[in-house]
Amino acid sequence: QVQLQESGPGLVKPSETLSLTCALSGGSMNGYYWSWIRQPPGKGLEWIGCIYHTGSNYNPSLKSRVTMSLDTSKSQFSLELNSVTAADTAVYYCARVVPGTGPDYWGQGTLVTVSS
Amino acid sequence: DIVMTQTPLFSPVTLGQPASISCRSSHSLVLSNGNTHLTWLQQRPGQPPRLLIYDISKRFSGVPDRFSGSGAGTDFTLRISRLEAEDVGTYYCTHVTQFPYTFGQGTKLEIK
Numbered sequence: 001q002v003q004l005q006e007s008g009p010g011l012v013k014p015s016e017t018l019s020l021t022c023a024l025s026g027g028s029m030n031g032y033y034w035s036w037i038r039q040p041p042g043k044g045l046e047w048i049g050c051i052y053h054t055g056s057n058y059n060p061s062l063k064s065r066v067t068m069s070l071d072t073s074k075s076q077f078s079l080e081l082n083s084v085t086a087a088d089t090a091v092y093y094c095a096r097v098v099p100g101t102g103p104d105y106w107g108q109g110t111l112v113t114v115s116s
Numbered sequence: 117d118i119v120m121t122q123t124p125l126f127s128p129v130t131l132g133q134p135a136s137i138s139c140r141s142s143h144s145l146v147l148s149n150g151n152t153h154l155t156w157l158q159q160r161p162g163q164p165p166r167l168l169i170y171d172i173s174k175r176f177s178g179v180p181d182r183f184s185g186s187g188a189g190t191d192f193t194l195r196i197s198r199l200e201a202e203d204v205g206t207y208y209c210t211h212v213t214q215f216p217y218t219f220g221q222g223t224k225l226e227i228k
Contacts, residue, residue: 102155106164
């Protein structure tokens with residue numbers, strides 16, 4: 001059974017960098033888009049971007065601040081979002097996206113609060 | 117970017133009664149190969165989203181058959197034939213047609 005688990009600091013100071021890792025168990029990393037999606041408290045979903053073997057693709061609204069990486073040897077992928085502000089406070093989900101189908105497996109999500 | 121617009125945003129429904137959610141995309145989601153990658157997600161309170169329907173009308177593994185999807189081009193519908201208590205939550209349409217992926221605003225289903 002595929003499982004995803006996010007990890008990282010729950011509190012980040014303004015102007016600093018948010019860093020999260022998503023660990024995969026029970027499946028292969030080949031052939032999928034490994035994605036980050038966030039949800040501000042009480043609001044809807046926002047796709048941050050995805051990374052795959054041949055590249056990555058980021059939401060244009062966040063592209064200048066986002067870096068994603070993939071480590072297949074550890075079955076994990078990571079998100080870095082720099083220069084954070086309070087507007088980046090959200091539950092951050094990692095998800096597996098099947099090309100042409102959608103996000104079929106999700107992590108439980110981790111709340112990241114941006115505050116001094 | 118493709119804008120996804122859902123209606124209604126809030127829907128009180130009686131248990132055992134049908135429910136329907138509409139989703140409209142700002143651009144056609146039909147690809148040159150004829151496929152349309154429109155997806156519906158369910159998010160129960162306090163839970164991550166869950167894949168319900170993909171390719172407009174295909175139910176994901178384990179999804180009850182009271183859920184169905186329909187539509188074409190830019191207009192899509194999610195239907196629940198008989199609402200059960202476990203169906204309470206927020207439903208999102210999304211597309212995986214092109215980057216960036218975008219989501220509808222969400223429709224909150226509650227028991228009347």
